[in-house]
Amino acid sequence: MSGEAGEGENQEDLAAAWGAALDQEQGGKGAEGEAPTSGEATRVLNQAEIDSLLGFDAGPSRESAMSGIERIISSGLVAYERLPMLEIVFDRLVRLMTTTLRNFTSDNVEISIDVMASQRFGDYLNSIPLPAMLAVFRAEQWDNYGLIVVDSALIYSVVDVLLGGRRGTAAMRIEGRPYTTIERTLVERLIGVVLGDLKAAFEPLCEVDFRFDRLEVNPRFAAISRLSNAAVVSRMRIEMEDRGGRLEVLLPYATLEPVRELLLQQFMGERFGRDSIWETHLAEELRQTDVALDVVLDQQVMPLSQVLGLRVGDRILLSTPPGAPVSLRCGDVALFEAELGRRESRLAVRIDKVRPVPPTPTEDAA
Known part of the structure; x- marks a missing residue:
């Protein structure tokens, strides 16, 4: 038993020495910047x-x-449906703004859309780089609001251009102070130009008036929708030679709801389930189609046995007196009332009255 106890003590001593050597080796590798060992990879989080x-x-x-x-x-964010026509509207807005801003600033202006995406309104407010100006505008016909954000670089560039700054020099920026009344007034003029172009961009699709409401510098005061609601954001880059900045237009989905069906179109003037070109062609061909009209002189009811007994040479007496009105029919539909007469050796009718066409079952259901 004493021999076995001695062997156990020797094994424990060897294991302790082996563990100490491993600890020294791991410590040395950590100091030399080598990769961590498996012992460090299995560390438990606190x-x-x-x-x-x-x-x-x-x-x-x-x-x-x-x-x-x-x-x-x-x-x-939920994958909201794309609005193809809205992309066309913003492309049209870029073309219109390129012309109007050139006239507004008397400078060479280039505008491009960086990105157009869906985003939660709260996330967008948190992502606005400050300082900036937030213009709240109202869509009168849609009875809702939108947002235009002008960053500080574009603000100072517009102020510099409108106040006669030299070309080829970067706009002066003075950070850490509130915007002056002159700067706010000039930015309001810029917003008015953008809203006019936005109205013109929507004109081929629908009529809407955008009215400037107020100008804010704090995003908390520009909350036009719930923070969790989705919105469409179009980020545009405006370049004026060596100056420029970013302008962003935000329209909540709630604002676009009245014209959602129009914005879902794939092209301008699309009609859902209908083809106007084919309808026009079909109508023109129908007007050239020959239609047979039947003149109903009289209607009589007789038993089937009498009808089957009719032979060649039998006569059917009509009870319609001369000069009585007769009916002109196309199939089972009575179209006209006419007077029976004679022209040379042939019977003829003169239309006196147009009968209203009865509605079809589908029109009644509608």
């Missing part, structure tokens, strides 16, 4: 790290940006 991963760190020192699973859930 409670603070787990709370941070799950987004449960709700203490007063928590950052405004969410993390972990909470961030994944909140950023999962």
Whole structure:
């Protein structure tokens, strides 16, 4: 028993020495900057790290940006339907603004759309780079609001151009102060030009008037929709030689709801389930079609046996007196009332009255 106890002590001593050597080797590799070993890869997370991963760190020192699973859930925007006609409207807006801003600034202006996407309204407000000016406008016919955001670079560029700044020099920027009355007034004039072009861009689709409501510098005061509601954002880049900036137009889906069916069209003037060209062609061909009209002189009811007994040479006496009105029919539909007469050696009718065409069953259901 004593021999076995000695062997056990020797094995424990060897295991302890082997573990100490491994610890020294791992420590040396960590100091030399080599890759971590398998012992470090299996490290267990503590409670603070787990709370941070799950987004449960709700203490007063928590950052405004969410993390972990909470961030994944909140950023999962629903895939809203695309509005093909809205893309055409914004392309038309870019062409119109290129001309009007050239006249407005008396400078060479180039405008391009960077991106057009769907985004939650709350996420968009949090992503606005400050300082900026937020113009709230109202769509009169749609009874709702939209938003135009002008960044600081474009603000100072427009102010510099309108006040006679030299070409080829970058606009002066003075950060850390509120915008002056002159700057706000000039930006309001720019917003008025953009709203006029936006109205003209929508004219081929529908008639809508955009009215400037107010100008804000704090995104919290420009809340025109619920933070969780979706909106369409079009980001445009405006270049004036060496100056320029970004202008963004935001339209909530609630604002576009009255014209949603029009914006779902694939091209301008599309009719759902109908083809106007084919309808016109069909109508023209129908007008050239020969139609047989039957003159009904009299109607009589007789038993089937009498009808079957009719032979060649039998006579049927008509009870319609001379000069009585007769009916002109196309199939089973009575179209006209006419007077029977004679022209040379042939019977003829003169139309005196047009009968109203009875509605079809589909029209009754409608």
